[in-house]
Amino acid sequence: MLREMLDSLSRNRTGIMLIITAALSTAVGQMLWKLSQHFPDAYLIVGFFFYFCGAVLMIVAFRFGDLSLLHPLLSVGYIFSIILGSFFLGEKLSIVQISGIMIIFAGASLIGGGDK
Template identity: 75%
Template sequence: MILHSIAKNRTGIVLIIVAALATATGQMLWKLSHTVPDLYFIIGFLLYFCGAVLMIAAFKFGDLSVLHPLLSFGYIFSIFLGSLFLGESLSALQIIGILIIIAGASLIGGGDDD
């Protein structure tokens, strides 16, 4: 059932995950922005906008109940981006949180009734 759902919503799943990554990256660039507007701010805005457009497009290629929970991957991307580019520490509690998000998104959005 889960594999059928993934196959049915494949394009939407890819688009929604790319949207989550784009919006998380855009938000990180806003954080790096020192003045408004500067290059980080502008690129961050464009990435956030592209993420929003991709999210809208994704919903045309899959079921809302499958795709929307996958937006929570943006939280995971934010944690990793903060760790990699902002020097923020990654705690054991955050790793547990990441695993819970993955499990929750899989259980909530992992299958549909068709």
């Protein structure tokens, strides 16, 4: 089973990296939209740019792996959003959110680790 997981990671490495980058880019875009309440023009436009880049990266990523393997990895965007909110917006992390991060990370790792 470990061998199959490593083979899958090797085969789909490019797609996995692109989809994780897409999730990060869309999370950054959404955070900038939130910040646009205070700075309407700049943050809103840059936020749309990041979100657009994330969408394009997602489309490209699907050329390098199976949809059933890559699409669930977009859930790491929730992890990025919580971390960005904590660091840049001063939002407090609860034990429930930290537990959720661990569960999402474990699930994304299990799904992203095998395509058979």
